[in-house]
Amino acid sequence: MSNFKILAAALPFAVMATGAMAADETIAVFTKNQTNPYFQTVRVGADAAAKSMGAKVVHYIPTKPDSIPEQLSQIEDVIVKKPSAIVFVPVDYKAMVPGVEQINDAKIPVVNVTDRSAGGKFLAFVGADDYSLGLETARYLLKEMGGKGNVVILEGVKGSLTNVDRVRGFNDALKEFKDVKLLASQPANYQRLQGLQVMENLMQSHPQIDGILAANDAMAVGAIEALDGANRKAKVVGINGTKEAVDAIKANKLLATGDYNGFLQGCIGTMAAIRALRNETIVTEVVLKPTVVNASNYQPYDRPLESRACPSWSEVEAISTKTN
Amino acid sequence: MSIASNASAGAPRIHLSQDMQQIIYRLLAAGLLCLALSLATDAFLTSNNILNVLRQASLLFFLASGLTLVILTGGLDLSVGANIGLSACLAATVIKATGSPILGTLTGLATGCVIGICNGLMVAKLRIPSFIATYGMLWVLHGITYYYMAGETIHGFPPGFRQIGSGHFLGIPIPVYLMVGFLVAGTVFAQRTVWGQQIYAIGANPVAARLTGIPIDRRLILVYAFSGAMAGVASIVFLARLNSAEGDIGEALTLPAIAAVLIGGASLFGGVGSVFGTFIGALILTLVLNGMNLLSVNANWQPLVTGVIVIFAVWLDMYGRRKA
């Protein structure tokens, strides 16, 4: 693969940076919005990593959630400031490619986190495998249902990378369980209210729903509220492993959530960026293995984000899929 | 179409005020919509689904009813959605901190109301056009909310509080009672109080209203405060219903709320419209959504359908009034 070359290209800059101004390495962290808790976990992870390694983090978030033009502008603005390195979550994995190329042109090392960009050169990619996450979470639900019954899927934002893969994972799991019937697959755009309302409407046309596969936790929790409101029961799973989902698992409302682990992604992405600046070895691809958080294993997740610590680099190397 | 021809034929002898006629046409339109939906799918005409539609309409209605009064005076309040966000987050914080849903509810209402008063002061005293004043307010509120929430959500409220959003009484959802309550209260306020009459008079001709001795500034502030307070009410019901507060909770509702008011027959020039009309407007919008969900129509069509309905409703109104 070309990973090695990318690293080689980035290294001279990294050496220079560490040599000249090791004291003030500034990492610019780009996330999609200020509203989705997932990205907050990424940001906290980045902060934790930078703090432990003695670097500074500056966050750039579009003022309008998921705004492509705004993230492009922010990239242009940040290039003027020449941060030491960038940790980058693209608001859209295709439409942000020109932005990544601008970063590359400015010779600022950049690590891609969460959504794998469709183009541009990165030091490393850190993310979770949405497909296997969807597959494993769905398998867990379907097993818990005893391999039979009716399910519905609540999809996220159409066309977003995470949604495509997660829903594909759901559907592939469904193929393994012939006795489970998929009643409907409707978008609720990753939003709580829409998850709730779509669910309410689906319950009208489907008197028996046994399982709900939601492509994120907010929709899953919305669906649970809808079930509660109608006094109906169904097993619900979500994805992301947010605090709220863990609470819901604790309260026996939610069956499980696939852990997307934004905290870890933020940690590892930032650590990789800083290590590259310091001319230390890094891994070029970390794809977190899917973990299904459920009533039996939620305890490690039931802690405030701020009190969590980033893993050591050897731990990272252990879970990484590719190293240099 | 048949509605329009009725308009020309049925006008003369029995004297129905124009407002009354417009409301009857809207009821007919909503009725036709129901008829069409019940023919199209069995799932529609069930008591559950009707209650479901009403409960979904209630959220939109809370917001739209306050907005109706603002629009009656010839103004506009673009900040209602952002208002819900901040009010809900502050209310959630208070509930979490004190454990008292009552204090939380009061906080939500007070926040909404204060924001409304600020809007009213800008419009009445600083004479900033309401469109711009409330648009600026929208940004300010978003900023405060994002800053305050820092990407987190606040979730998990006492069951008693959640009854407001998801509870039932005699088999009917609590929000539906609240909606009926505010529908009656709003109608009484607009139609049966001196202030309500003065609000109509201000919208119909602000110059004449001033020269008739109506204290315009105070009434305008009242109206914006009311709109803000209704956003506060909506925020509480949202909170109770979703069991969670997040920054962008009401964002997607501003334009639909305005659309509901316009479909309900209010004129942006002021002086025309009614809370009951807005109720039907909210109902029609919700029915369309519900129908599309029940019929599994691609959600992509939804904005287009809404847009066409808005234009058609307003055009029909103008056509009817011009004939009279």
Added chain:
Amino acid sequence: MRAVMDTTALIEPAPPPAPDRAPLLELRGISKNFPGVKALDDVSFGVWPGEVHMLLGENGAGKSSLMKVLCGAYQADAGDYFHNGEKIEIRSPADARRFGIAVIFQEFSLVPYLDVAQNIFLGREFASAIPGIMDRRRLYREAQAVLDLIGLDVDPRTKVHSLGVAQQQMVEIGKALSQDARILVMDEPTAALSDRETERLFEVMRQLQAKGVAIVYISHRMAEVFALGDRITVLRDGKLVGSALPGETSPDELVRMMVGRNVDMSYPRRFSTAPGELVLDVRNVCAANGIRDISLTVRSGEIVGLCGLVGSGRTEVARAIFGADEVTAGEVHLFGKSHSGGPAATTRAGVGLIPESRKSEGLALIRTVSDNLAVAGLPKLFPNMMFSRGKARRSAEELIKRLRIATPSPNQNVALLSGGNQQKVVIGKWLAAGTRLFIFDEPTRGIDVGAKSEIFALIDQLVAEGAAVLMISSEQAEIVHVCDRAYVMRGKRIVGELSRAELSEENIVRMGMHDD
């Protein structure tokens, strides 16, 4: 430019027209109806080239309607137009323009945020060599020429909204002149002008006359009528009363023709012998709207007139008393108490204003008769703040009966009522509010004769019941008929007071008109 002016001053006035020639423009049997009002009733009228045709008449006599018919803004219901003896049609302003008719309106047809030059040539911009681009140089050159012609010393690049009323009036005149009009219609063009500007305008008119332009000139000023007019026509109540040549008539005769109106005063006005308590006491008031040093009093049981020319500041006095415009100096006392505050406070103190433009300031046209009748009296009718449609309706029905408002139902849209009935609704809303001091601003404007006398009967009844009335009117006959005494205004000041004994149209005219 000066040179041009000097030579023009020497040009002799055009020779008197020869009525045996065909008139440049002739109207025959023009009628125009509005709901409830016959604005024009079988009016025939002609202008000859080089003639200044004076058109006289009180407000509401039909002059403005005639102008609007002339320029194509209104279409006559009946009647024919002839241009140089040939029958023509005027259906739109564009038609009128084609026949060389240009009109200077009193309400300005200017666009506030365009500059003087653009306003003058609106719709007639000059094309330049580059397609689509205006020839701005020529625009400003020609505009400057027009401004020089009318002697208006402003930069043609000045935005019109920043000009004073007089200057706007001059721009309006310039706009009409620039059209190379063969027939120029002017509606009281000097009402807002200073003496020097007026002089300049007359000079221009004489030049135009010399070129054979026909001018129709509406005026209230007798001096102008005789100084400029080649022929005089008097309108009254939409009908043509008569025409005369200046040499054959006298101001007195014209006034008689104008004011000898069919004002039906069939009720006996009970003039108060012993006025009651002091209701309104205005002391040395100046206001932001321009009025200066106004002092006047009104007692209960008294009708006090406020007269003077249009633009003399009468409406401004009413607005200042009512609190609609800011009082900057002096004091207003109401019912013996010092008063300040906006319309809301003044209304609460028991004062009602019946404004001049009732459609834009007095009524909510999209609402019903009942709504409009209730709106001022809401706090009084419903002291517990709960509104009852039934009670409002009963109150409205009572007022409809008492004021004899012709409406099929209290739920009728007020826009569908005639002018007179609309005015009664405005009065009615104050009756419902329990008002004790009524300020009428042109109470009979645009109202037909029958309704006028009803309104006067009503005003009389009000004062008989102890109310006080301050009445602004441009129709001296009304003031003389109705008022116990009157103040006369000129140039934003009160210039005199006339007691009941002194009240006559001649005295009002003498005091209020310019000293010319």
Added chain:
Amino acid sequence: MTDHALSPSRPLRLPSVPGVAISLVGLVLLFAFSSPGFLSTGNLSNILVQSVILLLIALPMTLIIMTEGLDLSMGAVLTLASLVLALIIVSTQSLILGLLGALAVGLAFGFVNGSLVAVLGIPPFVATLGTLGAAQGLALIVSDGQSVVGIPRFVRQAYSGTVAGIPTPILIGIGFYALFHVLLYYTRFGTYIRALGGNRDALTLAGVRWRPILIAVYMLGGSMAGVAALLMTARMNAGHPTAAIGMEFDAIAAVALGGTSFEKGNGWIFGTLLGVLTVGVLRNGLNLMAIPSSVQVACIGALVIFALFIDGMRSHKS
């Protein structure tokens, strides 16, 4: 008194400067001192380039607002046009055809908006709120919610290329600003636009048919959305179904910030340019200062209110 009345009343030369100019100069000074690199050529060019797309729709928005109108559909039309442009380019490889498609979308929506307003007499807010929904829905339908990619790289030159060392978007921005300036001040059309908002009767009396002009104003707005769509598409090298949603509000805010009034045809096209730049400078400067996004959001709102408040004070005095 008479002498006073005759003396040329100079238009009240306002001692106070428009709110937008105060804001812009103030912000530039603030950032110049507090953020090194702000005044670098690279960064200034950055701000200009970033502002161009907003400028392209704020310019026609100014004219529309001057007619006492509003176009809420512009952001959605831009988005739809951008998708159509991307789809056509992907399937035909022809930039010209794509641009024509985008312009056609813009013109069609402009025509519908204009007709609803001028012919049916529907209030502009309502009419364009309706077409906003229509355009947004169509954008989702033609793209099925997906980004449209596979656009040849040469298209990007429209946004990232340079001519004689100056970035293309800046030239495009200057060109269109000049065009609108000329349109407003040097053509009949511009004169009539101000008359449309200021005194429609004056136009009628002058024998001008105003309805076609009003429709043309909205069509101009639509076509500019088409032009902006080209830059937007080139910038992202993709079409995206939510790319410019809500941008019309940014444009309206910039126009209002620039001192154009919603009444009486009182517009200032240069003010719109200043308004757009003010927003651009604010966002850029706050980013350079690494101000948290949430505070940036509140700053934008405060700026809009502040500038309008200043202008309101001024107009009250005069």
